[in-house]
Amino acid sequence: MAENLKPKLGIWHATTVELARQRQQTYSTTAAAGQKRAHDSQNSAQSGPPPALRHLNRASLSGEMPRLPASRIQYVDGLAAREAPSEYSQRQAFAATPTSTTDPLLSLSHPAYGLPPQLVANFAASGIKSIYPWQKQCLLGPGLLRGDKNLVYSAPTGGGKSLVADVLMLKRVLEDRHAKAVLVLPYVALVQEKVRWLQNIVNGILRKDEDEGQEGQTGRLWARRADKDTIRVVGCFGGSKVRTTWADFNIAVCTIEKASRAAEANSLVNAAIEDCSISSLRAVVLDECHMIDDGYRGYLLELMATKLLCLGQPVQIVGMSATLTNIGLLKDWLQGHSYETHYRPIPIEEHLVYDGRIYAAGTTASLLKTVTQLDSATTQHSQSRVQPVRLIEPSAEKELKDPVRNAVVALANETVRAGYGVLVFSSSRAGCESDAVLISRVLPTLAEADPIIQEKRLDLLGDLRSLPTGLDPKLEQTIPCGVAFHQAGLTTEEQELVAKTYDQGVLKVCVATCSLAAGINLPARRVILHNARMGRDLVGPGMLRQMRGRAGRKGKDEVGETYLCCRQSDLEAVVDLMHADLPELSSCLISDKRRIQRQVPVPTRRALLEIIAIRLATSRESLDDYVSKTLLAYSAEPESIQEHVEASIADLQKMEFITIDDYDNFQATLLGKAIVASSLDPEDGIFIHDELKKALQAFVLDGEMHVLYNFTPVQDLGVINWKVFWNEMQKLDDSGFRVLHFLGLKPVVVDNMQVFFPRGSTLKETTPEEKEAARRYHRFYLALQLRDLCNEMPIHRVAQKYDMPRGSVQTLAQTCQGFAAGMIKFCETMGWGAMAAALDHFSGRLKAGARSDLLALAKITFVKSRTARIFWDNGFKTVAVVANADPKELLPVLMQAQPNKVRLGAKDEQKFREKLLAKARIITDSANRIWREQPSRVIPVLQMCLANRIPLQRLRCNKSLRKNGELLILWLVPVR
Known part of the structure; x- marks a missing residue:
């Protein structure tokens, strides 16, 4: 049918489905970049699993999951016109197209x-x-x-x-x-x-x-x-x-x-x-x-x-x-x-998918027709009504009864079987995983894939399994079929591996959340939007354009395709969204979208406090000059700007962040400078200042909870699971309970919340006092997670314990490292040296995810948390010992540190050991780099001896070892 349509429509390039039909249903998968290998399903079925699969645990074979048939996608009979490319599709190669030889x-x-x-x-x-x-x-x-x-x-x-x-x-x-x-x-x-x-x-x-x-x-x-x-x-x-x-x-x-x-x-x-x-x-x-x-x-x-x-x-x-x-x-x-410019090197064809029908949505004219005629209950089927380009057959399978989900799966299946990559955007993390699993169930199994691709996907599973967090169970199901998801619930290492192998063609489908549309660089032949929502809300026109713009791989695809799948309740809003103009930009210094309920905009206060603290503006004249150069001055009325500037200056004085002398000269107070140095918002700075002032009066140093509490950010990073909070509170020692009472947190509140809202809810925040109390409960809950991380509990175990995605736990740890640096800077600026030293000492444990005795080892690449403890337990207790070790000596230690003990076949076991040996070489190289800096410690000892006239003969070598046959002195101390 496609062959009959093509000459009639004057198509200047082939779509994905047409290319598949031209191959006479002999679908292929990409074996290597730029190469495609035909797949004979009959021969594969007769030959059985390849040797690489025979020793793999059964859970890794997606073929063991119940398979699903994907719905067929057919052209509409009588289709007589083809929509033109979108406004972005402007590149057609002509003889006059300029090149570097002509220009x-x-x-x-x-x-x-x-x-x-x-x-x-x-x-x-x-x-x-x-x-x-x-x-x-x-x-x-x-x-x-x-x-x-x-x-x-x-x-x-x-x-x-x-x-x-x-x-x-x-x-x-x-x-x-x-x-x-x-x-x-x-x-x-x-x-x-x-x-x-x-x-x-x-x-x-x-x-x-x-x-x-x-x-x-x-x-x-x-x-x-x-x-x-x-x-x-x-x-x-x-x-x-x-x-x-x-x-x-x-x-x-x-x-x-x-x-x-x-x-x-x-x-x-x-x-x-x-x-x-x-x-x-x-x-x-x-x-x-x-x-x-x-x-x-x-x-x-x-x-x-x-x-x-x-x-x-x-x-x-x-x-x-x-x-x-x-x-x-x-x-x-x-x-x-x-x-x-509106130029794109790869043209994009855009489509709207509704109720199993695919409509071209490339031009304004067709889009307006779609808006007015597509879902009109009174409009009879006629020639004037916009006709769909293709139809997606309904599915008889229970999992695919929903027409939107069925469309997403069918379109992804069609793309992969034609040999191309597809990027699916979903509205939530759970939606990403669900879509990935469903799509993998309609695609060829690992046993049916090209042998080269089989090997690379098994390598990817091995790489993910060797990470400190182990292999995610859902990824273990989907990766053998060439499907993975990329969302904030994964750790950074997992995201990087998924993105890399998808870009290489090892993975054919990547499912991501809408919020990551601008945060990843993963182009695809076809982009599919599983509705246009981010959570419960529709995405904005800019975000929609970001997602659709991922279609088309330069150098790999001749065209890009986008499909926005929506349901009936969203149809009108989605079509309006597709046709909406981008909103005009304006300054946020007045229209504070984060705190609408507050009368004076926070960014204005933050802006003025910063320039006064860094002495860029110390007079009213220089302050006015700064304001005149803001974007605000080009997008708001002068009277409104002046009013907000005056109100902000008054608030900064009231908060005691700045002082103004009789000549209208501005100067930041110590507190104002500390807030700017630590990158805090003024309101958050007041809260932090009050918390640290109380801590100075009675800092609980016989435990770690008070220090960790001061490392937790003031912004929300998730919902409290009150059941987990209550369980962990029961396990607190005397020091932990003193911190709890010192902060004014009441066990009875936690008890009540875990009874009525065990899975999570927020406390009342109607008054300033209630808001501060809620913030303290939230920070203490985060401090409990930090405590486990600092005591060498692996990220995936913390995630299980607190019912959080592993990526969220890793994000918490990284966020707290940055926030801890800000708190140390705050204390240093305020002149609280002892507090800064206490926080600084503990920040190393936070970054290493280990107790104090492992901090030196944790500076080595790949040696963190649990791995550092295993190194210590096996006798590798210093950086010098690791630097002097043969990489083969570290191999058993690294094998012991792997989170998943999977029984592999001889071939896979050998490959796994080779990867760990490569990691061991990196570890010894890193230890050597760190170790080379240590001999500089000899110089202060020599200077001390010369200053005190201590004979050099009275120095003895406290630490030394041989490296490449040469005696190396690491530390010298005077003989007493």
């Missing part, structure tokens, strides 16, 4: 860009051999390559927008060997991915010598120099390097995520302004800058950019997004150049 400026090696040959080569090695015409036009905008002007630009997801910012940022860093750049991303997952990308791009590139800067000496500028001249790229986010300083990097990739000491980028800028090192900052890139309109964290972008605009220094600010509407407002605010 030399499409090559990054062109002298106009002034990039070093090594950088151009690194771009080419990563697949970027030429640039698009729009990228050329954008880069050649007035003053951009010289760094004279700021830039804000918009390009669709997948259109190559990041490359423009990367080129401008790298030029600024390479022009000056002391230059710094900051790249701000919205999510931790994106930070980690971007750090790896940039490290590969700058590999082998050295910074320019100060004495070499004359034009025409390009060959000399990039001559190889010492290692100290390489470009250092670091990631700054909670749980990574929470104390990153200005001297640690040339390029800092930061996050604005509130859960990980969100203001990492903002804090870096504040610290650099205070110590006058900000002059070395040359570039700031704001990715996803449409989030400046986000009331939860976006205002941090506005605060940081405004401070840079006030400095009057040559800092190039580059803002980019796929979902900008009033780009002119940002252009005026940043006083720079703007550029906008």
Whole structure:
């Protein structure tokens, strides 16, 4: 049927289903990148399981699960027209399409860009051999390559927008060997991915010598120099390097995520302004800058950019997004150049799926027809009514009775059997797992897959099983069929493995939550939206565009397809959403979307407190100058701005954060400086100050609960399971109960809540006192989880105990590390040295997930928590001993540390041991790097002996070992 339709419709490219039909139902799976291998189901059934499967435990074989038949998808008879591609589908290859041979400026090696040959080569090695015409036009905008002007630009997801910012940022860093750049991303997952990308791009590139800067000496500028001249790229986010300083990097990739000491980028800028090192900052890139309109964290972008605009220094600010509407407002605010394009290298076909019918939704005209005619009960079937493109047959299976779920499964099945990848967006974590399991039940089993893919999927199962958290049971079911899910319930390591193998084609289906649409970079041939909700609420137009923009893999697919599946109750709202314009951006400094019930906006207070604390504004004149450079000044009436500024200043005085003298000069108090230094909101700072002041009067030091309580963030990170809270409260020792009573927490309240709301509920928060009490109960509940983590309980055990996803427990641990660093900074600024020292001592245990005796071992890569304890128990008690060990000696220890003891066949066992041996080599290398720093301790001892005239003969070697036949002294002490 498809063959009959094709010439009639004049199709200029083949859809997924047509390609499958052209292959005469001989479906194939990708064996390697760019290769497809036909699969003969009959021969596979006769040959039986391959050798690699014979020793695998039965739970890992998805073929053991009950199989489901996927519904067929058919073309509609009499289809006479084909919808045009969407507004993003603008790329058709013509003979006149420009290339780097016809337009030399499409090559990054062109002298106009002034990039070093090594950088151009690194771009080419990563697949970027030429640039698009729009990228050329954008880069050649007035003053951009010289760094004279700021830039804000918009390009669709997948259109190559990041490359423009990367080129401008790298030029600024390479022009000056002391230059710094900051790249701000919205999510931790994106930070980690971007750090790896940039490290590969700058590999082998050295910074320019100060004495070499004359034009025409390009060959000399990039001559190889010492290692100290390489470009250092670091990631700054909670749980990574929470104390990153200005001297640690040339390029800092930061996050604005509130859960990980969100203001990492903002804090870096504040610290650099205070110590006058900000002059070395040359570039700031704001990715996803449409989030400046986000009331939860976006205002941090506005605060940081405004401070840079006030400095009057040559800092190039580059803002980019796929979902900008009033780009002119940002252009005026940043006083720079703007550029906008709708170009996509891969065209996208968009569809709406409703009640088993697939409608083309690519143009405004067809979309409006769909709105008015699709679900009209009074409209009779006629030629004027919009006809569906295809029909999805109903399923007789109980699990697939729901038409939306049936459509998702059928569309995913069709894509995979045609040999392509599919990305499914679901509304919740539970929905992700459910969709992944259902989709895996209709796909070919592991025994039917290509042998190469079989091997790689078994390797993936082995890698996941070897993680400290073990293998997730649902992933164990779905991965053999090439399906996995990617959501916040998984640990970072699990997410990275899933994303990597999906990108390699080992996994064919990835199911993710809607909230991760902008936080992952996983393009697919087909994107399927299992409704357009995030939780209970519909997603916004920007988020919808982010999800649909993931369709189409450059270099792998000739077209991208999106399918939004919705049910009857959502039809009208969903179609309106698909047709909705993106909302215009505005400043969040007045319209505080987080605390609507409060009269004075919190971001305004935070903004004014910051600039006063870092002494960027100390007078009314300089304060007004700062306000005039905010985005707020370009998007609100002057009278309204002035009113809020006055109210905010009055509140800051009332809170005792600032003082004003008779000449209207501003000065931050010690408390105000501490709040800014620790990246707290003013209201949260008051609460923390009161808590720490009480702790100074009676700090419970004969246990760990009081310290851990002060490490827990003030924002909510989940719901309290009151039954678990009550059980853990019963197990508290005398020290724990003293902390409980000291904080004013009443066991009777916990008892009542666990009786009436055992699975979770919130306490009353109608008054300020009730809000503070609820916050204390929540923090203590989190402290109980931290206690278990610090006492070497593995993450997956903590997750089971507190009925939480493992990823949430890991996020809690990382968040608390960042928050702990903020609390230490708060105490140091307030002059509470003893409190800061106590918190600092315990923060090492929090990061290591171990008791104090294991802190040194826990600095070694892969040696954390339970693994460190097993190393200790097996005699590897110091870094020096691990550094001096043969990797083969560590192999039995690592085998013992594995969470799942799975009986494997000889071949699989050997592969598993090889992976652990590779990990052992990394461990010994890491221990050696740490150990090399220890000999420096000899110098202070020698200096002490010389100062006190102690003969060197009276020194003895306290620690030594032989390494490569050479005696190495680790520690010298005077002989008494």
